[in-house]
Amino acid sequence: MKKLIQIVFPVSAVLCGLALLSSCKSDPLSPGLEYMPDMYRGPAYETYGESPFNENGSAMKPVARTIPRFNAETLPFHETYPFPNTNEGYELAGVQVKNPYPVSPEFLEKGKKIYNNFCVHCHGEKGDGNGILVQRDKYAGVPSYYGASIKDLPEGKMYHTIYYGKNMMGSHAAQINFAERWEVIEYVKKLRNDGLGISSDSSAAKTDTTAAAAATASITK
Amino acid sequence: MQRISAKILLGVAVFLAVIFQANTLQAQDAAKLFKANCASCHKPTDQKLIGPGLKGIRSRWPDEAKLIAWIKNSTEFLKTGDAYANKLFEEYGRSVMPAQNLSDAEIIALIDWTDKGGDAPASAAGDGAAKADGAGAGAGATETSSDSYLYILIIVGFVLLVLINVLNSVKSSLESLVNEKKGIITEPEPIRTPTEKFRIWASNNKKIVAVISLFLVIWVLKQGWDGLMGIGVYQGYAPEQPIKFSHKLHAGDNQIACVYCHSGVEKSKHANIPSANVCMNCHMYIQEGPQYGKEEIGKIYAALDYNPETRTYGPNQKPIQWIRVHSLPDHAYFNHSQHVAVGKIECTSCHGPIDSMEVVQQHSPLTMGWCIDCHRKTEVDKDNKYYEELHKQFVNDPKYKKGDKFTIGSLGGLECSKCHY
Numbered sequence: 060m061k062k063l064i065q066i067v068f069p070v071s072a073v074l075c076g077l078a079l080l081s082s083c084k085s086d087p088l089s090p091g092l093e094y095m096p097d098m099y100r101g102p103a104y105e106t107y108g109e110s111p112f113n114e115n116g117s118a119m120k121p122v123a124r125t126i127p128r129f130n131a132e133t134l135p136f137h138e139t140y141p142f143p144n145t146n147e148g149y150e151l152a153g154v155q156v157k158n159p160y161p162v163s164p165e166f167l168e169k170g171k172k173i174y175n176n177f178c179v180h181c182h183g184e185k186g187d188g189n190g191i192l193v194q195r196d197k198y199a200g201v202p203s204y205y206g207a208s209i210k211d212l213p214e215g216k217m218y219h220t221i222y223y224g225k226n227m228m229g230s231h232a233a234q235i236n237f238a239e240r241w242e243v244i245e246y247v248k249k250l251r252n253d254g255l256g257i258s259s260d261s262s263a264a265k266t267d268t269t270a271a272a273a274a275t276a277s278i279t280k
Numbered sequence: 281m282q283r284i285s286a287k288i289l290l291g292v293a294v295f296l297a298v299i300f301q302a303n304t305l306q307a308q309d310a311a312k313l314f315k316a317n318c319a320s321c322h323k324p325t326d327q328k329l330i331g332p333g334l335k336g337i338r339s340r341w342p343d344e345a346k347l348i349a350w351i352k353n354s355t356e357f358l359k360t361g362d363a364y365a366n367k368l369f370e371e372y373g374r375s376v377m378p379a380q381n382l383s384d385a386e387i388i389a390l391i392d393w394t395d396k397g398g399d400a401p402a403s404a405a406g407d408g409a410a411k412a413d414g415a416g417a418g419a420g421a422t423e424t425s426s427d428s429y430l431y432i433l434i435i436v437g438f439v440l441l442v443l444i445n446v447l448n449s450v451k452s453s454l455e456s457l458v459n460e461k462k463g464i465i466t467e468p469e470p471i472r473t474p475t476e477k478f479r480i481w482a483s484n485n486k487k488i489v490a491v492i493s494l495f496l497v498i499w500v501l502k503q504g505w506d507g508l509m510g511i512g513v514y515q516g517y518a519p520e521q522p523i524k525f526s527h528k529l530h531a532g533d534n535q536i537a538c539v540y541c542h543s544g545v546e547k548s549k550h551a552n553i554p555s556a557n558v559c560m561n562c563h564m565y566i567q568e569g570p571q572y573g574k575e576e577i578g579k580i581y582a583a584l585d586y587n588p589e590t591r592t593y594g595p596n597q598k599p600i601q602w603i604r605v606h607s608l609p610d611h612a613y614f615n616h617s618q619h620v621a622v623g624k625i626e627c628t629s630c631h632g633p634i635d636s637m638e639v640v641q642q643h644s645p646l647t648m649g650w651c652i653d654c655h656r657k658t659e660v661d662k663d664n665k666y667y668e669e670l671h672k673q674f675v676n677d678p679k680y681k682k683g684d685k686f687t688i689g690s691l692g693g694l695e696c697s698k699c700h701y
Contacts, residue, residue: 087517092507
C-alpha cells in the first residue's frame, strides 16, 4: 500500500505539471517565431506589397521611356476598346463589334469554363437568370438570355456590357481578358439558342469572316 | 339572439379568411412580378438602386392613374410634361425606366405591395442568425475535443492527489489508534518542512526519482526540438483582416467560384487578391450582410469612396490593406498556374477547407519538405502531350525499373534550381 501511494503521488504530480505546461497554445493571430526574417520580408518589392512610388501605394513603376497605353496622345493607337460607356456607345457597339475568332467546339468548351466560373452564380447554369445567388434571394433582377427583353441582343452589346457593365451588372473586364470575353459570349449565345430551341450548329457555322476581319482591324487586343 | 350572433361571427370569420387568402395570394404574385420586372432597378424598401426605393410610393404619387401611366411607359409619360416626373428623371441622371408590359391589375398589386415596403425581410435575418449560431457551436465543439484530453488529465491528477492525502491521514490516525491500544506511546514525529520531507522521500526512492527525471529531460528536449522546427513555419496562422470577409459565406454558402475573385490563379504565379471593384459587382446590390449589417460592407464603400445613395465614386480611394497569410521566403519560387492549370491540383489540397473558413487560416506547413513530399508522390498526367518526350526518356533510361512511377520528381521537380532562384 505504502509503495503504491509513493508511486502514484509523484507520477500524478508530474502529469499535472505536464498538462499545465503543454496547455499554453500558440496564438493564431501571430505567425510565430521567424528565423532570418529578412528571407521572408526581403528588400525587393513584392506583388501586393506597398511602395513609395505611387500615391496609391502600388509598386508598379514603368521602365523609363516606355510608351503609356492610356494617355491622350497615344489613345487613338492603343485604346483597346473604342466605344464610350454611354447609351450611344452601347448602340454603336451593337452594330460594329464582332467576334474576331472562329468558333469551334473547343472554343465553346473554353467559354463554358469561363461561364461556370464568372457568370453562373448570377445567370444560372442554363442562362435563365436563376443562379444560386438569385435562388437564395441574395440578388435579383438577372434577365434570362432567352427572355423577351434580350433574346435578340447582338454580340457587340454583350461585349459592351461585359466590358463596362450595365445597371446592376458590374464590369467584368478586369477579370476576363479579350479572348475569354469572346469565348464566353459564344457560349452565352449557345445557351440562348438552346433556351429558344434553335439548333446551335448553324450559328456556329455562319461566322462571318469578312466582318471578323473588319472587327480585328478596329479592335486591337 | 345568441345563435344569430354566432352566425354573424362565423360569417365574419369566413369573410376575413377569404380576404386574407386573397391578400396573401396577391402579395405572392406581386413579389414574383416585382422580382421578374422591377428588382434589377428598384428595392421595395427605402434603398436606392438604379431607381428610387418604392416604399411609400403612394405618398409621392397622389394620383394613381398617373402612377399607372408612368409605370406602363415612362418615356411617354415624361412627354406629358409632368413636373414631378421630369424632375425625377433629371435627378436619376436621365436613366430611362423601360416601358413595362403589365396589366392595370398587376400594376396595382405591385403598387400595393411596394407601398408597404414589400415582405418584411425578417426570414432572411433569422436565417443568418441561426446559421451564425450553428457555426459558433461547431467551432466550440472542435476546440473542446482537442483540449478535453488535457482537462481530463488535470482532473484525474487532482482527484488522485486528494485521494492520497485522505488515505494518508486515515492511515496515520489508524496507526496512532492501534498504538494507543497497544499502550505504546510514540514520540510525536518531528515537525518537518515539505522540502525536507521531499528530500527524505527522494533519498529513500532513488529509482523512481531517476525514472521521473529521465522522462522530464526527454520531454524538455522534445519540446525544444519542436519549437526549433516550428521557427519560420506559419501553419495555423489566421490573422484578423481589415474587413471581416468570410470565405464560408462567399465560396461555401453562396458557391462563388474561387477563380471569380482569385482570377490570376490559372494564368500567373500569383492567385491575386481581388480589388474592391470585384466586390462591387455584387455589393452594389447587396448592401447589408447577415452578421454585421452595413458595417463591414460599408468598409468596401469607404475604400472606394462610394456613396450608395447617389451611386457615385469619389476621388479619395484607398486600397484595402489585407494582411498576407501565406508567404514563402524570397528564395523560394512557387507558381500557381503550374499547379492549378497544368497539374490540375485542387485548391483544397494545399489550402485546406477554405470554403468553410470564416477567417483564412494557413492549413499546410509550406515547408520545403511538404513541397518535396508531394512532388515525390504525385504522378504526372501522361495525357499531357507536352510530357510525351520526357516520358519516353524516362522509360528508356537504363536506371528505369518496371513499375517505377513517372512522378513530378522524375520531371526534375526535386532539383534545387526549380524552386530556388
